[in-house]
Each structure stands twice: as C-alpha cells, then as structure tokens.
Amino acid sequence: MSRQTSEKLPMLALRGRVIFPDTTVSFDVGRLPSLAAVKRAADGDSRIFVCAQKDADITEVTPADVYLTGTVIRLKQVGRLPGNTVRLTCTGLYRAEARAIENVDGSYIAEISELRSVHGDETLEEAYFRTAKSVMGEIASGTPRLSKDAISALDSCADPDVYVNIAAHNLQIKLETKQELLDCVRVVDRLRLLDKLLNDELEIMRLERKINASVRASIDKNQREYYLREQLKAIHAELGDDVEEKDELERRIKSKGMPEEVEQKALKELSRMGKMQSSSPEYNVIRMYLDWLLDIPWTEKTVDTENLKDAVKILNDDHYGLEKIKERITEYLAVLKLTDGLNAPILCFVGPPGVGKTSVASSIARALGRKFVRMSLGGVKDESEIRGHRKTYIGSMPGRIMNGIKNAGSTNPVFLLDEIDKLSSDMRGDPASALLEVLDPAQNTTFRDRYLEVPYDLSKVLFITTANGLDGIPRPLLDRMELIELNGYTQEEKKEIAKRYLIPKKSTANGLKEGQIRFDDGSLDTIIAGYTMEAGVRNLERNIDAVCRKAAVKIAGGDEQDITVSADNVEDFLGARRYEADKALQRDEVGAATGLAWTAVGGTTLTIEVSAMHGKGDILLTGKLGDVMKESARAAISYIRSNSASYGIESSVFETTDIHIHVPEGATPKDGPSAGITMATAILSAFTHKPVKSSVAMTGEITLRGKVLPIGGLKEKALAAYRIGVKDVIIPADNKKDLEEIPENIRENINFIPVTDVDSVFKNAIIGL
Ligand code: ADP
Secondary structure, X not given: OXXXXXXXXXXXXXXXXOOOOOOEEEEEEOOHHHHHHHHHHHHOOOEEEEEEEOOOOOOXXXXXXXXXXXXEEEEEEEEEEOOXXXXXXXXXXXXXXXXXXXXXXXEEEEEEEEOOXXXXXXXXXXXXXXXXXHHHHHHHHHOOOOOHHHHHHHHOOOOHHHHHHHHHHHOOOOHHHHHHHHHOOEHHHHHHHHHHHHHHHHHHXXXXXXXXXXXXXXXXXXXXXXXXXXXXXXXXXXXXXXXXXXXXXXXXXXHOOOOHHHHHHHHHHHHHHHOOOOOOHHHHHHHHHHHHHHHOOOOOOOOOOOOHHHHHHHHHHHOOOOHHHHHHHHHHHHHHHHHOOOOOOEEEEEOXXXXXXXXXXXXXXXXXXXXXXXXXXXXXXXXXXXXXXXXXXXXXXXXXXXHHHHHHOOOOOEEEEEOHHHOOOEOOEOHHHHHHHHHOOOOHHHEEOOOOOOXXXXXXXXXXXXXXXXXXXXXXXXXXXXXXXXXXXOHHHHHHHHHHHHHHHHHHHOOOOOOOEEEOHHHHHHHHHHHOOOOOOHHHHHHHHHHHHHHHHHHHOOOOOOEEEOOOOHHHHHOXXXXXXXXXXXXXXOOEEXXXXXXXXXXXXXXXXXXXXXXXXXEEEEOOEOHHHHHHHHHHHHHHHHOHHHHOOOHHHHHHEEEEEEOOOOOXXXXXXXXXXXXXXXXXXXXXXXXXXXXXXXXXXXXXXXXXXXXXXXXXXXXXXXXXXXXXXXXXXXXXXXXXXXXXXXXXXXXXXXXXXXXXXXXXXXXXX
C-alpha cells in the first residue's frame, strides 16, 4: 500500500451508491452541505471526494456516518433542476481514503490520500481476469440488463484493476459488496471477489431462465391471465395502488345478490377502476359509485306482520282519536295483505301541521313491521333532487328516492313523501313528473336514478304522502292518490293527547320518573290558549318539552322533589303568555263583520272592515288579498248595487262613494272565495249604517245572483269560532252534511244557521235590516 501526501478536498456523502474510478455517472444533489461542496469544487479544480453513507436514510450526515474509503471524482457538468437541486455528471478519477473530516461553513472538507492498487502474482491475476471476462461474456449474452456501452467498455478493457471498477459499476449488487470492492487494495483480491459475484450472477440468471421456461411450458390460457394479473398487481403495488381493495370489492359485488344487469355493470366499472391509479379523481368517482351499488338493498326485505290485530293495536296505541282514519288504515292494511300490495292506492294524508300525519305514517310502518323513511319535498324544485345527477358531474349523487332506500336498508320500506303540495317546478325540470314515475306501478319497477344508471324496482315500497292542503298538488299526482283528511283538534282533544301521549313521552325523554311531574287541567288550558296557535299539537308538544326540561333541572338541582304545573305557575316555565285568546268583536259595529277562514295552521277568524266614503266610485282592497278574494269582493259589491233598492240605498250613491275593504293582519296573505258573504255583510252594513251583530260569524261563497255556495274546512272553522266564543255561525246550506264531523260539545254550544242566499245572511247578521 502506498500513500501520497495528503490533500484537502470538499466531501460529498452519497446515499445508496458507490462511485468507482474509470466510470462516468450522473446523479442529483439537493442537500445543502452537498450543494455547498459542489460549489466549493466548482470554484476550485472541480474535484470532489465522494463516499457512501452507511445508512442511506440518514439526512444529516456526520463523519461517523460515511465509509472512509471513497473516490475522487471530477465534475464535468452541473445542471440546475427545479426545486434547488442540481444534476451532476462526473468521472471517477481514483480511490482515496479520508483521514480527517472537518465541517467548514456547513459543509465537509476531507483530508484524503490516494489509495493505490497493489499488484501481486501476475499469473494468478491473469487467470482470474480471464475467468471474469468469460463469465461476464456469458452474462452479457443472456441478459438485457447490461447496456451496449458497458459491454463494449468491458470487452476492450485490458487492465484488470480498471475492469473490476467498470464491472462493479454495472453489476446489480449490494452497496456493502460494492464498498468491499472499493476498499480492497490487492488487485488479486478484487478479482477473486469479482469472480465470485459474476458466478453468482450467472447462477441466478440460469435459474431465472429455467423458471421462465417451465412457467411458459405449463401456462395455458387461464394461467396466462393469472400470471398477467399477478404482474399487474405487482405493478400496482409498485405504484402504490391498493390491489386488495379491488379484490375485496369484487368479492362483495359477487356476493351481494344484485340483479344480473347491475352486477355486470358493477364489475365493468370495477375493471375500469382497476386500470386507474388510486390517486386519480376518476378512481374515486368509480369507488364512490361502487360503494353506492353495494350499499343499496337489492334483496334485503322485511316480512310483514302476519296478524292484522297486532297491527291495529299498534295504530291505536300510538294515537288518540282519529277513529275514521284508523278504520280506513285497517281496511287498507287488510287489502294490502290479501293482494300482496298489488295496486294498493297511494295514501295521501291531508291536514294542517302537527295533526299526526307523519306519526300515523310511521305507525303504519311499525304496524307492518317495515322500515320507515321520510323525505320532505318542501321546496324541491329540481328534478335531479329526486332522480339524481349524472355521475359525470363532479360531486354528483343519487337522488333522494334512492338515498331513502339506502337509508331504509330494505327493498320494501314505508316511504313517506312529506309536503307533496310544496313541490315547485322551474326550468331545471319538473320534479312532479319524476315523482309520478316513482309512484306509478306501471313504471316504478324499473326506476332509473340518473347517477346509478341501473334500474331499481320500487314496486315493493309502500309510498305514503302528506300535504297541508290540496291546492299545490299537481293534478296527475292528485289523481293517483287516495286522500285521507286529518283535521285540527279541539281544545279537549288536545288536552287528551297531551295527557296520554305528549306528557309521558316528553317527561321520559327528559329523564323524569313517574310521579315527578304533573300537569293539571288548568295548566294545559293555559298552554294551549296562551302559548300555541295551531290546529295540531306540534307547538303544544314543544312547550310541554320545555316545561319538562326546566322541571328536570329543578329536580336534578335538588330544589324540589316533584312538580305540579298549574295555570298559576306556567309562566315560571314558559315565560310570558304569547297569545291572548282570540275574542269575538266586543260591540256590534257598522262596517265590520267576522268571517271564518281556513289557513295552513288550521281555522281562524278574520274581521272584515269596510268603509264607504265620499268619492267617485273607486274600490280599494287592502290586507294582502289574493285574486280570488278580490273577485268575490267585487261580486259582493255588484250584487248589493244591483239590489240596492230592496235595501233602501239610493243607486246614485255608488257613483259618488269610494269603497275601501280591508282585512286586518295585513302581512298574512289571504285568499279563497269563502269570505264572500262576510264581505257582502260588511259592505251592506257600511252603506245602510246598520251594525252587524258581534255574536255572529260566517263563511260562504257568494254568486252575482246572491246565492251562497258551499266551502271547505268547516270543522276547522267551527273550532276557530268556538275558540273566540261566538254564538251563531252562518254556513252554506250545502255544508249541512259536514256538521256531523264537528265534535259534540261544539255543536251544543254553537247555533249553526244554514242559508241558501245572501239575503238570509243579511237578515241574520245585520241589526234592524
Ligand atoms: P304532521 O306530520 O301532521 O305535521 P306529526 O305527525 O309530526 O304531525 O305530529 C306532531 C306530534 O304530535 C307528534 O309527536 C305526534 O306523535 C303527535 N300527535 C299528533 N296527533 C296525535 C294523536 N292523535 N295522538 C297522539 N299523538 C299525536
């Protein structure tokens, strides 16, 4: 071993590679100390001492982390790459050994001396050298791994020591072994080691060939496919794709029991997905799509309750009253059972909010032992909300129908379509027609959601719909449904519902035990009249909940053991009263009459005011009246004008009088023809200066000839009249048949006066006519 005098050179630590003299290599450098070393070399004579890191994973290298034997290289090219990296091309000059390494300004400088090869027994060297060349020749002919340049460089090399360097550079061998070759000083030792490596390589190559040959021989078509798949898997694994995920999906798709068409589609999409990288957006779109197909119930089904009596009991247990409705539902369930659901009509529960439409529907599900899902149609404008968006749109999803089915998890749930009268349509398509398809037994066996693209059989689903009123329901839908009306409750009924259902339900929900809270009758009266204004019991339920919550706090805090809520202490729980009880007009007044109206929250009373003043025959209508209501005001005026003589009014008066009709609570929209006779009464009173009886309320449509036509919602209106305490209610004679529906106690307290013409209205309502 001979050493030259030492010198200092910038040092660069290499990760996972050894550079040999007599070779030209390119590699990238990015670490700051390395970049500094490169700069220092470029400023000097372009030489750098490079040595391998013992562990390639270390990022901040200390002298202890590198092999001390390395190579002095010369930089031939330094190219800039994006991101502060440079690509070096360099040639290995000679081997060297570091004696000391110091850190200067953040990069290393090594004190090195050249490591010269030592020649020994020439014959032995020559023998090894020849063997090496011949084995290498065999390897080169059998594997494409060696480049043409490498082969010709090796062929033409006559120096055994240089040969070792070039061969070591081109062989695929472990870093440690390469380092060993670099460390080795005696040429004969280097050659011996190289021979061993070459023989190993040859052996591996032969083995590979053998395997390939035998594999090829036995590969038939299936195996070939398998082999290719395995290779594909290996490629995916290399790319970081999740192959197991795909296998798992395939297994799930095949065991899901989907209809043939759907399974084919799913497998097709899966195979498309198989060709994509898991990081690509399309991959995830398909992944999500397959998840949907797998989550949707295709075969899952619940078995309907066998015994109809049990079903009826559940209906009764869940709801108070509603006798006619329960009866109808019982019939419906019986038919459903006998016909196996074929051609069962779609029920539509119509009534104001909070009367139990949703809860009756969910009871039906419970009674049948089916899953229950609910979808609100309120404000649904876009067809795709029902039918889904095509999956080509980013973020697209199935529509709400299929969403509901997925949530139900069975193919035959009870599916409630809430607020079908609140559907609206605009330029984005007509949701009503999509819904029609859903509800039509002729079409719904192959319902196609746009996202899912495959048909789904909705015919096993029991659809029930609800609506507040009939007005907004598209005609074709209306034709397909059987309407079941649920009316508002009387104060007494509300109290019963509260006692039997709402109070037990809410006290348990708030953690109160039996006997810890009691509501006396007075408290319920006060809550109903002072804190709610509704046909149903939704706000009543909310208020009871609030009381229970506060009571729970008091009891939990140890202030009290048990609590009785009474009319006197309701305010402690609910704050000040929100509504003063509606009252009938206090006095008999000229130009003011009480009408009865039906609104979304049930029946209500409205006062119609008319003033006649000097002018030129103009008519002014205020109070946010709808077109129909305005028209009936004009009809009322025309009738009175044409019959003015019989009421003792000068006909010329109308030309010099302006009429202003106002319906208070101006912000609430009002419409419908049923205020016709009320307006006529107030107008006539204003022109004749005779007062209207404050104890009378009325409802009825008026024709130009003074006939009184029937109206809807009589029960709700009667409830409202009863609430404000009027004595007489004038109704159209044609509505007499509806009186049966009105609760007993109201019929006892109110005198219903049926009329056929508006003249009788005037006689009953206007004093002194
Ligand atoms: P809707 O769907 O008509 O708006 P809900 O079904 O949501 O009304 O009813 C509101 C609440 O009132 C529910 O908690 C329901 O259980 C209760 N409820 C309504 N009617 C009755 C009734 N007849 N018996 C018992 N509870 C009732």
